Amino acid sequence: MSFTTDIKKEIVQIQLEPCCEKAQLAALIQLCSSLSISGNGIALHVKTENADTAKRIWKLVKETYHVDGELSIVRKMKLKKNNVYHIKFQNHAKEILEDLGILTEDGLQERPFGLELKKECCAKSYLCGAFLASGSANDPTKTSYHLEIAANSQKHASYIQRLMKRFNLNAKIIERRNQFVVYLKMSEQISDFLRCIGAFEGVMRFEDERITRDFKNSLTRLDNCEVANEMKSQKAAKSHLDDIEKIERAGKMILLDEKLMDVVKLRKEYPEASLLELSKEYEKRTGVAMSKSGMKHRFTKIKEIASKITD
Numbered sequence: 001m002s003f004t005t006d007i008k009k010e011i012v013q014i015q016l017e018p019c020c021e022k023a024q025l026a027a028l029i030q031l032c033s034s035l036s037i038s039g040n041g042i043a044l045h046v047k048t049e050n051a052d053t054a055k056r057i058w059k060l061v062k063e064t065y066h067v068d069g070e071l072s073i074v075r076k077m078k079l080k081k082n083n084v085y086h087i088k089f090q091n092h093a094k095e096i097l098e099d100l101g102i103l104t105e106d107g108l109q110e111r112p113f114g115l116e117l118k119k120e121c122c123a124k125s126y127l128c129g130a131f132l133a134s135g136s137a138n139d140p141t142k143t144s145y146h147l148e149i150a151a152n153s154q155k156h157a158s159y160i161q162r163l164m165k166r167f168n169l170n171a172k173i174i175e176r177r178n179q180f181v182v183y184l185k186m187s188e189q190i191s192d193f194l195r196c197i198g199a200f201e202g203v204m205r206f207e208d209e210r211i212t213r214d215f216k217n218s219l220t221r222l223d224n225c226e227v228a229n230e231m232k233s234q235k236a237a238k239s240h241l242d243d244i245e246k247i248e249r250a251g252k253m254i255l256l257d258e259k260l261m262d263v264v265k266l267r268k269e270y271p272e273a274s275l276l277e278l279s280k281e282y283e284k285r286t287g288v289a290m291s292k293s294g295m296k297h298r299f300t301k302i303k304e305i306a307s308k309i310t311d
Contacts, residue, residue, distance in 0.1 A: 003139040005050070007194065007202040011128050012052045014198045018064075020125035025060040026100040026112040027129030028053070031151065035093070035108075044093040047086055049076075053132045054085035065099075067092050110155035123163050128197040130160055137190065137202075140209035147190045148183040150176075157182050167196050233274040240267050240299050243306035250309045256302070262286070263298045275299075 016024060032053070033046045046069075048054050054071075061067055070088040089096065097103035101112035117123050130149045137147040151157040157173050157180035164171045164182065169189055171182045184190050187210050194203045244264055247253055256264065266278050273281070275295045282290040 003202070003205070004136045005052075006205070007137060007199045008050055008052050008132055008135075010199050010201050011132065011197055012056045014128070016125060017121060019119065020121050021060055021064055022100060023112070023117055023122040024125040024129035024132075025057070025064065026102060027126045028057050028060070028133045029097070029100060030102055030112070030156065031130060031133035031149075032057075035097075040090060042093045042097075044089040044096065045086065046089070047084060048133070049082045049084055050132070051083070051085060054087060056132060058087060061089060061096065065092060065096050067096070110153055111159040117163070120166075123166060124196055124198070127160070127163055127193075131197055137194075137206075140187075140206045141213065145185060145187045145190055145210075146183060147193060148181050150179045150181050152179060154180045156180070164193070167192070169193055169196070229274075234272065236275070236299075237267070237272055240302070241271060243299075243303050244268065246306045246309055247302070252305070252309060255305055260298055260302055263295065264302065267299075 029044070029046070032048045033044055036043045036045060046054070046057050048057075058069060058071070061069065067089055068091075070090070072086045072088075074084045074086065076082050076084060094103065097108075102109055104113050112126075117126055130151075134150040135148065138145060149160055151160060154173070154175075160182045161171045161173055164184075169184060169192060170186075171184055171189075174181050174183065184193060187206075191203055191206055191210075194200075194206060244267065247256070253261075253264075262282065263278070266273075266281060270278060270281065275292045279290045279292050279295045282288070282295065
C-alpha cells in the first residue's frame with residue numbers, strides 16, 4: 001500500500017462538523033466530478049481510483065443531502081489496472097451544487113462561491129478534501145520529497161494555493177498535461193500540510209522516515225569526507241617521502257637545518273600520519289607547540305630544496 005493511500009485511509013476516518021462536511025464535499029466534487037444534462041435533468045458524475053475517496057463522497061452526500069447514488073466499478077485494462085469507481089447522483093444534483101457554492105446564476109464556479117471557509121476548521125477540511133480528490137505524496141523513503149494536488153484550472157489551483165498560505169505553506173503551481181498542480185517540496189512544509197489535514201499517523205511515519213534517511217545521509221557524507229581527508233593525507237605523506245628520498249639520493253641532507261631534520265625524522269618514522277598527528281607528536285617530543293600550518297610550512301621548505309636538485 002502506498003504512502004498516499006495510507007494518508008487517505010487515515011483522513012477519511014476524521015469526524016467532521018456540519019460546516020466542515022460541506023467544505024470537504026465541495027473540494028471533492030470540484031476536483032473529481034463532471035456534469036451531464038439529459039431529459040432526466042442534471043446528473044453529477046464522480047470518478048476516482050481511490051476506494052476511500054469514493055466512500056467518503058457517498059457518505060457525505062447521503063448524510064448531508066439524503067441522496068443515494070448509483071455506484072459502478074470499472075477495472076482499467078492498462079498500466080496498473082486499478083479499479084475506477086463511478087458514482088452517479090441523478091436526483092437533486094443541481095441543488096447540491098448550488099448549496100456547495102459550485103453552481104450559481106453565473107454558471108460553474110472556480111471555487112466554492114459563498115461557502116464559508118473563513119473558519120480555520122473549514123479551510124483545513126477543504127484542503128483535506130482536495131487531497132482526497134486529487135492529491136498525492138511521495139513515499140518519504142524516496143530520493144525526493146514531493147506533495148501535490150492537481151486542479152483542472154489555474155484559478156482553482158490559485159485558490160488552493162491561497163488556502164495553503166493561510167497555514168504558512170509556501171506552495172507553488174506548475175502546469176502539467178492540461179492540469180495545474182499545486183505542490184510542496186520542502187520536507188518541513190509537507191509535514192505541516194499532513195498535520196494541517198489531520199493525518200497525524202502519516203506525519204509520524206513521514207518524520208520517522210525523514211529523520212532516519214537524513215541521519216543515514218549525514219553518516220554517508222561524513223564517511224565520504226573522512227575518506228577524502230584520508231586520501232589527501234596519504235597523498236601529502238607520499239609527496240613528503242619522495243622529496244626526502246630525492247634529497248638523500250643527492251647527498252644534500254646537509255642543506256637541511258635542525259628544525260627541518262626534526263620533521264624529516266618524524267615523517268620517516270610515521271609515513272602515514274597526517275600533518276595534525278605529526279604536529280602533536282612533535283610537541284610531545286620537544287615540548288614546543290607546533291601547529292598544523294607550521295608543520296606544513298616546514299615540508300614546503302623541504303619541497304623547495306628538493307625541487308632545486310636535478311636528477
